[in-house]
Amino acid sequence: LYLISTLLLFSCHRLSVFVSFCEAAFQLPFCQLVNQTVSLEKEGCPRCHPVETTICSGHCITKDPVIKTLFSKVYQHVCTYRDFYHKTFELPDCLPGVDPTVTYPVALSCHCGGCAMDTSDCTFESMQPNSCMKDEPFYY
Numbered sequence: 001l002y003l004i005s006t007l008l009l010f011s012c013h014r015l016s017v018f019v020s021f022c023e024a025a026f027q028l029p030f031c032q033l034v035n036q037t038v039s040l041e042k043e044g045c046p047r048c049h050p051v052e053t054t055i056c057s058g059h060c061i062t063k064d065p066v067i068k069t070l071f072s073k074v075y076q077h078v079c080t081y082r083d084f085y086h087k088t089f090e091l092p093d094c095l096p097g098v099d100p101t102v103t104y105p106v107a108l109s110c111h112c113g114g115c116a117m118d119t120s121d122c123t124f125e126s127m128q129p130n131s132c133m134k135d136e137p138f139y140y
Contacts, residue, residue, distance in 0.1 A: 028059035031079035031112050039132045044098030045091040048132035053106050056081055060112035078115045078122070083108040 034057040041048040060077040086103040094100040115122035 029057075031056060031058040031060050031110050033107055033110055034058075038104060040089055040091060040102045040104060041132055042091055042094070042098070042100070042102050045094040045100060047091075047093065049089070049091055051089060051104065053087070053104060054108075055105075056107050056110035058110075076115075077112040079110055080113055080115060081105065081107050081109075082111040 033054050036053060036055045036057070037050045038053050038055070039048045039050050056079045058079045060079050062076050063073060064076065065072050084105045084107045087106050088101050088103050091100045091102060
C-alpha cells in the first residue's frame with residue numbers, strides 16, 4: 001500500500017509539473033506584430049543607422065517528440081511573416097562608388113509556420129535586430 005501511494009503521489013507531482021509547464025507556455029505572447037528598432041549597415045558605409053520597423057515575434061506551438069519513430073509527427077513552427085513589403089533607406093556618408101541604399105522588411109501580418117530562409121533569420125542564436133557589426137551607431 002505504501003508503494004502504491006508513493007507512486008501515485010510521484011505521478012501526481014509529475015503531472016502538476018507538466019500542467020504548470022503547459023500553463024507557463026501558453027502565457028507567453030503568441031505570434032504577433034511588434035514594433036522593433038533594427039540597425040541598417042552596409043560595407044563601404046561608415047556607420048550603422050537604427051530605424052523603426054514592424055517584425056513578427058512571439059510563441060508558436062512546436063512538436064518534437066522525445067522518442068522519434070518513422071511515423072512521428074515533428075514540426076518546428078516559428079513566428080514568421082505572412083505578408084510584408086520592403087522599405088528602402090539611404091545610408092549617409094558612404095564611400096564614393098558605394099550604393100547607399102539598403103532595403104529591410106516591414107511586416108504587415110504574421111503566422112506560425114516553417115522558417116523561410118529567404119525572408120527570416122532561421123538560426124538558433126542570431127544577433128539582436130538592433131545590434132551592429134560596426135561599433136559606432138549613427139544617430140541624427
